[in-house]
Amino acid sequence: MWHYFFRRLLTAIPTLLIVITIAFFMMRIAPGGPWDQERALPPEIEANILKAYDMDKPLVHQYFLYLGNVLTGDFGPSFKFKDFSVNDLLLSGFPASLQIGGIAILLALVVGTLLGSVAALRKNSATDYSVMTVAMTGIAIPNFVMAPILTLVLGVYLSWLPVAGWGDGDFKYKILPILSLALPQVAYIARLTRGSMIEVLHSNYIRTARAKGLRERLVLLRHALKGAMLPVVSYLGPATAAVITGSVVIETIFDIPGVGRYFVQGALNRDYPLVMGTVIFYGMLIITLNLLVDVIYGLLDPKVRLQD
Amino acid sequence: MIFNRLGKLLTATTLSFSLLASPIVLADTTIRIGNQGEPSSLDPHYLSGDWEDRIISDMFMGLTTEDAKGDAIPGIAESWEINDDGTVYTFKLRDSKWSDGQPVTAYDFEYAMRRIMNPETAAEYASLLYVIKNGEEVNTGKASLDTLGVKAIDDKTLQITLTGPAPYLLSLLTHYTTFPIPKHVVEKYGKEWIKKDHIVSNGPYELVEWIPNTHVKLTKNEDFWDVKNLKIDNVVYYPQEDGPALIKRMRAGEIDILYKFPSGQIDWLKANMPKETRIAPYQGLYYYPINTQKPQFQDKRVREALSMAIDRRLIMDKVLKTGEIAAYSVVPPGTSNYGTPAYVSWKDIPMKDRIDLAKRLLQEAGYDENNPLTFQLKYNTDDNHKRIAIAVAQMWKKIGVRAELFNSEVKVHYADLKQGNFEVARAGWVADYNDPQNFLFLLESRSKSLNYGNYENAKYDQLMEQAYIESDLTKRAATMKEAESIAMEDLPIIPIYYYVSKNIVANYVKGWQDAVNDKHRTRWLSIEK
Numbered sequence: 097m098w099h100y101f102f103r104r105l106l107t108a109i110p111t112l113l114i115v116i117t118i119a120f121f122m123m124r125i126a127p128g129g130p131w132d133q134e135r136a137l138p139p140e141i142e143a144n145i146l147k148a149y150d151m152d153k154p155l156v157h158q159y160f161l162y163l164g165n166v167l168t169g170d171f172g173p174s175f176k177f178k179d180f181s182v183n184d185l186l187l188s189g190f191p192a193s194l195q196i197g198g199i200a201i202l203l204a205l206v207v208g209t210l211l212g213s214v215a216a217l218r219k220n221s222a223t224d225y226s227v228m229t230v231a232m233t234g235i236a237i238p239n240f241v242m243a244p245i246l247t248l249v250l251g252v253y254l255s256w257l258p259v260a261g262w263g264d265g266d267f268k269y270k271i272l273p274i275l276s277l278a279l280p281q282v283a284y285i286a287r288l289t290r291g292s293m294i295e296v297l298h299s300n301y302i303r304t305a306r307a308k309g310l311r312e313r314l315v316l317l318r319h320a321l322k323g324a325m326l327p328v329v330s331y332l333g334p335a336t337a338a339v340i341t342g343s344v345v346i347e348t349i350f351d352i353p354g355v356g357r358y359f360v361q362g363a364l365n366r367d368y369p370l371v372m373g374t375v376i377f378y379g380m381l382i383i384t385l386n387l388l389v390d391v392i393y394g395l396l397d398p399k400v401r402l403q404d
Numbered sequence: 405m406i407f408n409r410l411g412k413l414l415t416a417t418t419l420s421f422s423l424l425a426s427p428i429v430l431a432d433t434t435i436r437i438g439n440q441g442e443p444s445s446l447d448p449h450y451l452s453g454d455w456e457d458r459i460i461s462d463m464f465m466g467l468t469t470e471d472a473k474g475d476a477i478p479g480i481a482e483s484w485e486i487n488d489d490g491t492v493y494t495f496k497l498r499d500s501k502w503s504d505g506q507p508v509t510a511y512d513f514e515y516a517m518r519r520i521m522n523p524e525t526a527a528e529y530a531s532l533l534y535v536i537k538n539g540e541e542v543n544t545g546k547a548s549l550d551t552l553g554v555k556a557i558d559d560k561t562l563q564i565t566l567t568g569p570a571p572y573l574l575s576l577l578t579h580y581t582t583f584p585i586p587k588h589v590v591e592k593y594g595k596e597w598i599k600k601d602h603i604v605s606n607g608p609y610e611l612v613e614w615i616p617n618t619h620v621k622l623t624k625n626e627d628f629w630d631v632k633n634l635k636i637d638n639v640v641y642y643p644q645e646d647g648p649a650l651i652k653r654m655r656a657g658e659i660d661i662l663y664k665f666p667s668g669q670i671d672w673l674k675a676n677m678p679k680e681t682r683i684a685p686y687q688g689l690y691y692y693p694i695n696t697q698k699p700q701f702q703d704k705r706v707r708e709a710l711s712m713a714i715d716r717r718l719i720m721d722k723v724l725k726t727g728e729i730a731a732y733s734v735v736p737p738g739t740s741n742y743g744t745p746a747y748v749s750w751k752d753i754p755m756k757d758r759i760d761l762a763k764r765l766l767q768e769a770g771y772d773e774n775n776p777l778t779f780q781l782k783y784n785t786d787d788n789h790k791r792i793a794i795a796v797a798q799m800w801k802k803i804g805v806r807a808e809l810f811n812s813e814v815k816v817h818y819a820d821l822k823q824g825n826f827e828v829a830r831a832g833w834v835a836d837y838n839d840p841q842n843f844l845f846l847l848e849s850r851s852k853s854l855n856y857g858n859y860e861n862a863k864y865d866q867l868m869e870q871a872y873i874e875s876d877l878t879k880r881a882a883t884m885k886e887a888e889s890i891a892m893e894d895l896p897i898i899p900i901y902y903y904v905s906k907n908i909v910a911n912y913v914k915g916w917q918d919a920v921n922d923k924h925r926t927r928w929l930s931i932e933k
Contacts, residue, residue, distance in 0.1 A: 128815030134832060135452060136822050136853035137528055140544040144526040177616060178445040179598050188616060244648065252655050259653045260644060262618045351644035353617035361442070361617075366815050 101391070108383045112376065116166065119375040120159055123368055130175045130366040149175065162369075166376065172369035176361065182373035185358055190377075192262065193354035196346070197339045200274045204281035204335065209328060211282070212289025213321065219294060227286060234283025239342050243276040243349045260351045273350045277342050281335050285328055293324040326397055333382075333389045340378060432637040433931045435913070438650045438662035442617055442643035447598045448580040449520045449527045454834070454922070457580055458663070459620055459641050462926050463605040464583040467495050467513070467562070468574050472928035474919030476574045480508060480584065480606065480629075481562075490569030490875040491537075495562045500629040502586050503610040510556035512584035517554040518542075519590075520581055529581050532836055535573070537565040569875035571741050572839035578923075579836060608634055608927045617643055635915075635930035654680075654908055660931070661916075661924075662908040667726050667788055673908070680908045683727045684918035687736055688834035688903030689843060690728075692781070692796075693857040695827050696896050700777060701857075705769040707895045709762040710828070711748070713803045714796055715755050716900060723791045726906055731899035734847065734888055738920060740838040742881050746889035748899075762803045771804065778806040783830035784817035792900065793830065821856040831856060834903065838921060840884050844868060847891050859896035 131137055131145060146152045150161060165172055171182035180188075215227040250272060251259035263269045296302060297320055305315045344356035355374055362370030441455030448460050461470075469479030481495040500508045520527045521542045534540040537553025553565030566573065576582065586604050590597045597603060603611055608630070609622035620641040624634055642659060644650055647666030651673075654662050665673065665681070673681045694701050694710070701707060716730035729736075733745035750758055771777045781797060783789040790811065797807040807828070812820070820826050833854075835842045845851055848868050849860040867887035874880040891897075905922035915929040 128813065128817075128819040130815075131528070132815045132819040132822060133452070134814075134818060135529075136818065138531045138853055140523075141526070141528060141530060144523045145528065148524075148526040176444050177442070178450045179447070179614075180616060185616060244652075247649065247652055252652050255656060259656045259658055260646075260649050261642065261653070261658065262615075349646050349649050351617070351642065351646070351649070353615060357617050364813065364815070 101387070104387050104390075108380075108387075111383060112379055115379045116163070116372070116376060117159075119372060120162065120368075121155075123366075123371055124155060126366070128366055130368065132366075149173070162372070166372075171373040171376070174362075174367055174370045176365040176367040176370065182369050185370065186355060186373055186377055189353060189355040189358055192265075192352055193343055193347070193356060196270060196273050196277060196352060196354065197336075197343050199270070200277035200281065200339055201332070201336060203274065203278040204285055205328070205332075207278075208282045208285025209289045209321075209325070212286040212291075213293055213316070213324070215286065215290045216293035216297065216324075217316075224290075228290070231283035231286045234279050235287070237280070239276045239280055240345045240349065242279055243272070243346060246272050246276055247349075260349070262352055269350075273346050273352055276349075277339055277346050280342075281339065284335070285331065288327050288331055289324055292327045293320065296320050296323040299323070322396060326393070329389060329393050329396060332392075333386050336385050337382060340381070433635065434638040434640060435636050435661065435926060435929060435931060436640045436659045437642065438653065438659045439641040439643060440645050440647075440650070440664050443614075443620065443641075445598065446603065446611065446614065446620075448516075448583040448585065449525055449529075451580055452528050455641075455643075455663070457923070459622070460580045460583070461578075461607065461923070462609045462622055462639055463607045463611065463625075464580065464585075465500075465607040466577050466579070466583045467497075468577040470578050470919075470921075470923050470925055472915060472917045472919075472924075474917075474921045474923040476578050479578070480513075481577075484574075488875075490571070491566045493564045493566070493573060494557075495564070497560045497562065498629060500606060501627040502589075502604040502606050503625045503627050504586075504589075504604045505627055506586065506588060506604070507559070508584060508606045509559040510562035511559070512587050513562050513582075514554050514556040515587040515590070516583060516585040518549045518552055519585065521552055522549060527581075532576070532579065532581050535566050535568070535570045535576070537567055539567070568872040569880075570839075570841075571877055571880070572837045572841065575740070575837040575839065608925070609639055612638070619643070630927075634927060636926055639926050651908070654910070660910045660913050663922075665906050665908050667724060667906065670726050677908060679911055682907045682909050682916070682918065683904050684922075685729065685736070685738060685920055686834070686903040686905040686922050687739065687838060687920050688832060689731060689734065689736060690792075690830075690832050690900045690903060691731070692828050692898040692900065693821070693826075693831050694896055694898065695824060695829075696857045696859050697824060698779075698827055700779065701827065703769045704894060705765040706771070706777065707898075709765040709769070709803060710800065710805065711895050711898045712750055712758045712765075713762040713805070714799050714898065714900065717755075718799075719792055719795055720901060723795050724788065724901070727904050728901040729904070731901045732892075733899060734891055734897070735840040735843045736902040739835075739840050739843070741877060742840040742884070745840075746885050746892055748892045748895070759802055766803060766805070773804060776804050776806050778808070779827040780810050781807045781828050781830075782810045782812070782817060782820060782826045784814040785811045789830050796900075822853060824856070824858060826856075828898070829856065831897075832903070835921065840881070840888070841868075841871065844884055844887055844891075847896060857896050859891075859894070861890060861894060864890045864894075 131142055174180055174182050174185060211227050215224040218224050247259045250257045257271055258269050261269055302320055305319050344360055347354040347356040348360060358370055359374040362374060439455045439458060441453055443456045443459055445451060448464060451460060465479045467479055467481035468476045471477045480497055480500055482498040484493055484495045486493055497510055502508055519525055520530050521539055523543060523545045530543045538547050538551045541547035542549055542552050555563045557563055589602055589604055593602045600611060608625060608628045610625040612621040612623045614620045622639040624637050650662050651669055653659050694707050720728050720730055732747040732751040735742060735745040737745055781793055783793050793809050797809060800807050821829055833846060846854050847859050849865055864887050867883050871880050871883040874883060909916050912931055912933045913929055914932050916924060
């Protein structure tokens, strides 16, 4: 397994290199530059600025300069946030994004499996129908609609929770963003679990377990759930990606100082180093998480062997 | 020994008294501001946005500063003398300190202005100070730093020499590009001087913390020369940009002032927060530059017809609904050193007749139903720009003009404008200082990067040149008005409306006054709940 692990890590290097190259040139091909704004700069001043950021050099030269810096772990200065380096910004943004995204995924996993299992066990009952109706609604309502509804009800009308902001990082500021991110995933995971749970409950090994006279709780928790979780685990990869893209919107709506916000701001401002930094960051994150999912999958499913 | 004990006793008594007294001392007052933008820096030389101006002008103070209405009043300069032709200003500085207790001197000002004009600094906004003698030459590397027309004569005297008489100088000196920076700190830490542990400032407030995309927190600067009159202890600026979410925060009592509320919410605001909603005239112009390099727009009649056919009143009343004022000139009315602007000649002709006139002009220019005038109207993606563009295209349809709408994100839009890659487009300008020159220069042929439509009129340029060196204020105003009337005859731009400022201010915030430059320094505000 370790062999597999390291091999996967090694293949990550060319993947990242391709991501960096494509992102670098795409960003530069995009029309509009960092200093195209309502107040146009006099040409002399723009020239001074381009020189200060090495942007007067040929593009390919800039590309290799950038690659060289990335190799030493330096993502360069941000054009927009001039008092900070991209490294500073990513480091300051990651904890916020991690908390919101991580908790949202965990919440979705726990609540989603629970609801899905309950629905499967009470198949075609009122419970099943109501859980599935809520789930369908959850999937249908995108989080940029969900978030304003939640803030209006829980923040403005009931005044239970702050509408937006991060304060001192107090937990009450995180509840609404986490809910907005988690709800569509809860819905999706609940549907997945229900489907696979129903299938598993009809399989031979569950019949065998029941025939052996095992207690129903044991049958469900030890045997059925493990099998039913497989599709959910493989969904974790896309779910993480969805939470990351979702966080870009959620962080903007809730004014959260996370990496997703920098991604949006970087792209809109044509802050090349900031966009590159966030792209590399997300690239590494997704590669790592996919690897983790594969490892977990191998542990859960005896049919899957992690071989070279 | 006895004294020693007595001393201890005294200290203990004072301590217990102060402990007793502390609950009576009023809690710190904090004002929370929805600022609509993350500052790109706290270095006055690297800013360009009004959201940055609000923070930096609470932290620093220039030679002059703004009163509660946004007008220029003495700041760090206590008094000044102006020579006869209005080109040399000699400022006397008051006793004032940086937040580390060091005195603010004329050398700090000299150092700061040399730094912003230094090409190596690569300051985006340096061109604003080209009115200072040799400013442009220094900034473009054609002259050395010490030739700049800013000279510290001694600790308390600063002399500024200009390229020509600029009656707006005192207003310009409230701008952050002219703020002093602490020479002793910048020399010690270089670019790192703005970091929290190093930065010192000379304005009413000093930095407590800046967490990117979270907030900027300021607190009262005990070394500020007028600290005794500050009524607010702490200021928190939130960078959030999502307008609807900000209004919800305002309703939930999480912020006290919201700058630039989204226009789309106006109906709701008028019904639910009428007292808090503050709309006031603002020195800005919303306009459509016409690319005069394109063959179909070289004909003056075509440009005039397009401008005439727009029913501005309808746009104000039905599309915007936020009290904007229909524009028929380049300079907004109420601008200092000017008087009434030079309006277009057809301003008061009824709309129906204007449409007939416009049709006739187009016909004369060779366009009719079989050969309609067609072009693209570009705007940057935004709800309001879109609604206005749709309305305008409809109005043009009435005179047989087919305008295709095209929108792109702001960076792409301005790149297109800069490269002349447009036919008619949306643009806007907000004044940096209160003077007609700050609007009229947009149409000078030498204003390459801002004269989007490449308007060229030798007479216009010449009149503007003449105004730059005119020291008699009345003559200067008359010359610029003559230039403006030429522009309003040529119509290289279509003025649409003069901006209004749109803010929401909680009822318990006192001291807020409407200001044409929309500058409301925390220094003048208080909270009375």
